[in-house]
Amino acid sequence: MITGKPRHLEKTYDVTVVGGGPAGMAAALGAREAGAEKILIIDREETAGGILWQCIHNGFGLHHFKEELTGPEYAQRYLEQVLEHEIDVITDTYVADMDAGRHVKIMSGSQGIHVLDSKSVVLAMGARERTRGAIRIPGTRPAGVLTAGLAQKFVNMAGYLPGKRVVILGSGDIGLIMARRLVLEGVEVLGVFEIMPHVNGLNRNVVQCLHDFDIPLHLSTTVAEIHGRDRVEKVTVAPVDEALRPIMDKAWDIPCDTLLLSIGLIPENELSQRINLRLDPVTTGPVVTSTMETSADGVFACGNVVHIHDLVDFVSQESDLAGQCAGEYVTGRRRPADNIRLVPGDNVAYCVPHTISSDREHTIYLRVRRNEGKCAIKFGDAYQRKLRYVFPAEMVTVTMRPRFLENFHGDSLRVDVVPR
Amino acid sequence: MAPDDDPHADHLTHYLCIGCPLGCRLEVEEDDHGDVLEVRGFDCKKGKEYGRQEHTEPKRMVTTTVAVRGGLHARVPVKTREAVPKPLVREVCRALGTVELTAPVAIGTLVMGDVLGTGVDIIVTRDMPEGAPTRAAQRG
Amino acid sequence: MNDRTYDVAIIGGGIVGCAIARELSRYRLKLVLIEKECEVGFGTSKSNSGIIHAGHHSSADTLKGPLEWAGNQHWDRLHAELDFGFKRVGELMVAWDDEQRSILDTYLQRGRERGVPGLEIWEKDRIRKEEPNVSRHVVAGLHAPTAGVVNPYEVCFSLIDSARLNGLEVRVNAPVQDIQPLEGGLKVDTAQGPVLARYAINAAGLFADRIAAMAGVGTFSILARKGEEYLLDKRLKGLVTRIIFPCPTPTSKGVLVIPTFDGTIMVGPTANPVLDRSDLTTSMDGGEEIFEQVRRTVPGISPRDCIAEFAGLRAVADGEDFIIGPTAVKGFINVAGIQSPGLTAAPAIAVRVAEILRDEGLALEPDDTFQPAVPKHVIMADLDTGAQAAKAAKDPAFGRICCRCEQVTEGEVIAAIGAGAGTLDGIKFRTRAGMGRCQGGFCTWRCMELLSxxxxxxxxxxxKRGGGSWIVCRRDGEEGAPS
Structure with a gap:
């Protein structure tokens, strides 16, 4: 049973991992593998594992475990490894503050309030959901407007329904998954509305969650107004023009009691801001080197806190690296410093890591700005690879090998995705 | 991958592969008797199988929750060990509606064998240790 | 009239009703406050901008004028006695051209005549130095250091906590249905039963005209004027340190940039009359108007910074001024049309009401047992780490974070519930849990568990806030709670 009781809380740690979700667990294991001794995971819930516990659907682990798992299975496999490797886990604990000297202030229901010293810190706080305020939907402010993730917690953990007649705004994966989940719980899902002309979530979820249950998907359409004093009574939806403004003479009303929002995730970087980390304005997460080190010495970051991933497998991969490097950092080993900066060019929103080194292999994650059919990703004149298609909703992963850069001698490499 | 100039367009059906998050656009061609002639557009073997399967007998994994008494949370997640015929998805969930387990429950615990005669078992997908259903109640 | 008769019934638990209740609780009186919502402060007051005006805004030939400045001077004492946040951050009224500069002079003159201290015209350089993020196109500003900010709902809660400590009874969920004059007093019928009182104060805000009509003195009407406000992400904390007012023009009072007591920047409000007194909708046009205007004053603000928006309704009496005084019905006193600067004036209005009651024959004997202070609420985020650790060591609930955005602990939420919060909004407005950038995504469930x-x-x-504002329902086939 996964009830690893916290051991005695030490005053100092080699590696402190903030957040016990998939990123934090993988990072802690990576640090252990690299030889770090005293490793601590701090998690605010009663069990480490993060959001995966409420993601009861399958589709996780194909890359990492080579089999298809549900979210809880993926979390449990990792948590078991964490406990086996004698990594300290304190739950019900929140990191309230930190300074650049890596003094970590924790607030805990079980442990009280303390300041810990850590030789290195891995930030793995994940992301939070965008809320109504971020998109300013006009109308009243009744109960019944909530994020899809909160609804998922109500349904899958607590066993309550967010409502009986539900409209979903935004076609992010959590929204699509929740559409199916609610239908299976006997809730009427009246439609998914997406302001953009394309779906934000993965195609598989459109098929499995919407098509399978005949849930209507309205692209280029948004919720233009919310009605109801105490509780949502109806929403007005309208197609949008090219400037994404609702066309009100084509609007219609949908009586409902709930509006779920699935309008994107934002990296959770309050702590990063407190220690003045350099942030990427596009990802809003920390700028990181190829060792996942941030602009603060000995502070590493990984997972959704750096950029929003669409697969947990990639989170694990990236976080394992961050943990390895944090472990190397405390054991006094350093990989050669990066010498090439990646510069997002045509149809590239961002690249992570932000810098690479020409002497070793790297996995580069990037996201495009718009759909494209047959295309190629080009790293300056040094290397290019053909792609069958790209979508903003699907992260592109490229393996960069030293031999691709043998004849490259600059210090910045422009990355473009261009049609072919 | 549009079938614009394909002479066999009548015999073509398009699917979006759900085998993995890449979402390959599959094209299934059938003969005059409705038998699958060829599956195209896949990136891996899984896609080829999925295209054939989805065209002839679509199946789905079912993931849902069942009630658990005395657990850390009120619900525990479960899944079908293998995919079941697509038309049975709702019925599988209904069949699980009345199940109540008692904590502690271990991952892999059998919840229901041979659900609806499909030969597929329903199993628990996480450990659910004992505890009051809410942390708040735990303290009370 | 019998021995259960109250001396005074206050109808309405907004800032005005709460201030009156607290002021009257100094005297040996049997008091009751009647509120239609599930908690006090849940009407117009909740959506107030929270500005304590400097004292020079309202014209001297109105009732508002003297009460604004008199009210302003009460706030330091109230702040010292009661446990709410108040800071005299000062305000800066800015002018874009020389014509507007003359408006600044008018206000300067008005303030000086009234005795408002510290008023000063700032030239461009001074503004650049003091408020570097204010537009470079501003040519001059009138600085008024006496302006302040509070959280209006917090003030309501503090006032009511103090009044209750001194004997006030509060009836919530009790909309008034009828008022009948009786021999020696009035009978006020509410949804929670009748209340007998020798005097009734009509502090019913948006519905004051209807309450007056029930008493048979429907001599005025109330118009609801909506104001939309937009709250910005905490990241912008410190963008301005004073309340920034554009120069009022004949057509518009302008959009303000308000550093709220908690440091969050708020922009607004709009001012549009609405017919429906429950219309708390925000609009696309309202948001656009606000952000367009605010960009002129503080160019660094963009709609992308918005984390939440809300609307409130000002209770505007025909004639635009406050209506305060006795009526043709003996014992029935109006305190109506209290729009801006109503919050600022509220403590002075309360004193005025006490004087009116005395004039109307109510004996005001000071209560020797009156306790001016209320027990301090613990705000963990305001303590240093040592004090926090000591608190958490005594009660682990003060170590457990409930709302991560505002760092509110479970202990504070439990204390708020103990003080009368019975809804998510009640918790939110007492502790800030759910008020931050994630807007309750994380703490909603925890707060629900604690309320439960x-x-x-x-x-x-x-x-969320009483009535039909339920959050979750049961799964099909599961029994709901008996109603």
Whole structure:
């Protein structure tokens, strides 16, 4: 049973991992593998594992475990490894503050309030959901407007329904998954509305969650107004023009009691801001080197806190690296410093890591700005690879090998995705 | 991958592969008797199988929750060990509606064998240790 | 009239009703406050901008004028006695051209005549130095250091906590249905039963005209004027340190940039009359108007910074001024049309009401047992780490974070529930839990669990703000709680 009781809380740690979700667990294991001794995971819930516990659907682990798992299975496999490797886990604990000297202030229901010293810190706080305020939907402010993730917690953990007649705004994966989940719980899902002309979530979820249950998907359409004093009574939806403004003479009303929002995730970087980390304005997460080190010495970051991933497998991969490097950092080993900066060019929103080194292999994650059919990703004149298609909703992963850069001698490499 | 100039367009059906998050656009061609002639557009073997399967007998994994008494949370997640015929998805969930387990429950615990005669078992997908259903109640 | 008769019934638990209740609780009186919502402060006051005006805004030939400045001077004492946040951050009224500069002079003159201290015209350089993020196109500003900010709902809660400590009874969920004059007093029928009182104060805000009509003195009407406000992400904290007012023009009072007491920047309000007195909708046009205007004053603000928006309704009496005084019905006193600067004036209005009651024959004997202070609420985020650790060592609930954005602990939420919060909004406005950038995504469930446990109510009976504002329902086939 996964009830690893916290051991005695030490005053100092080699590696402190903030957040016990998939990123934090993988990072802690990576640090252990690299030889770090005293490793601590701090998690605010009663069990480490993060959001995966409420993601009861399958589709996780194909890359990492080579089999298809549900979210809880993926979390449990990792948590078991964490406990086996004698990594300290304190739950019900929140990191309230930190300074650049890596003094970590924790607030805990079980442990009280303390300041810990850590030789290195891995930030793995994940992301939070965008809320109504971020998109300013006009109308009243009744109960019944909530994020899809909160609804998922109500349904899958607590066993309550967010409502009986539900409209979903935004076609992010959590929204699509929740559409199916609610239908299976006997809730009427009246439609998914997406302001953009394309779906934000993965195609598989459109098929499995919407098509399978005949849930209507309205692209280029948004919720233009919310009605109801105490509780949502109806929403007005309208197609949008090219400037994404609702066309009100084509609007219609949908009586409902709930509006779920699935309008994107934002990296959770309050702590990063407190220690003045350099942030990427596009990802809003920390700028990181190829060792996942941030602009603060000995502070590493990984997972959704750096950029929003669409697969947990990639989170694990990236976080394992961050943990390895944090472990190397405390054991006094350093990989050669990066010498090439990646510069997002045509149809590239961002690249992570932000810098690479020409002497070793790297996995580069990037996201495009718009759909494209047959295309190629080009790293300056040094290397290019053909792609069958790209979508903003699907992260592109490229393996960069030293031999691709043998004849490259600059210090910045422009990355473009261009049609072919 | 549009079938614009394909002479066999009548015999073509398009699917979006759900085998993995890449979402390959599959094209299934059938003969005059409705038998699958060829599956195209896949990136891996899984896609080829999925295209054939989805065209002839679509199946789905079912993931849902069942009630658990005395657990850390009120619900525990479960899944079908293998995919079941697509038309049975709702019925599988209904069949699980009345199940109540008692904590502690271990991952892999059998919840229901041979659900609806499909030969597929329903199993628990996480450990659910004992505890009051809410942390708040735990303290009370 | 019998021995259960109250001396005074205050109708309406907004800032005005709460201030009156607290002022009257100094005297040996049997008092009751009647509120139609589930908690006090849940009407117009909740959506107030929270500005304590400097004292020079309202014209001297109105009732508002003297009460604004008199009210302003009460706030330091109230702040010292009661446990609410108040800071005299000062305000800066900015002019874009020389014509507007003359408006600044008018206000300067008005303030000086009234005795408002510290008023000063700032030239461009001074503004650049003091408020570097204010537009470079501003040519001059009138600085008024006496302006301040509070959280209006917090003030309501503090006032009511103090009044209750001194004997006030509060009836919530009790909309008034009828008022009958009786021999020696009035009978006020509410949804929670009748209340007998020798005097009734009509502090019913948006509905004051209807309450007056019930008493048979429907001599005025109330118009609802909506104001939309937009709250910005905490990241912008410190963008301005004073309340920034554009120069009022004949057509518009302009959009303000308000550093709220908590440091969050708020922009607004709009001012549009609405017919429906429950119309708390925000609009696309309202948001656009606000952000367009605010960009002129503080160019660094963009709609992308918005984390939440809300609307409030000002209770505007025909004639635009406050209506305060006795009526043709003996014992029935109006305190109506209290729009801006109503919050600022509220403590002075309360004193005025006490004087009116005395003039109307109520004996005001000071109560020797009156306790001016209320017990301090613990705000963990305001303590240093040592004090926090000591608090958490004594009660672990003060170590457990409930709302991560505002760093509110479970202990503070439990204390708020103990003080009368019975809804998610009640918790939110007392502790800030759910008020931050994630807007309750994380703490909603925790607060629901705590309400359920502390008030012994099923989870599906927890509401956002009473009435039909339920949060979750049961799964099909599961029994709901008996209503």
């Amino acid at each position: 446990r502390e008030l012994d109510m099923p989870i599906d009976r927890v509401t």
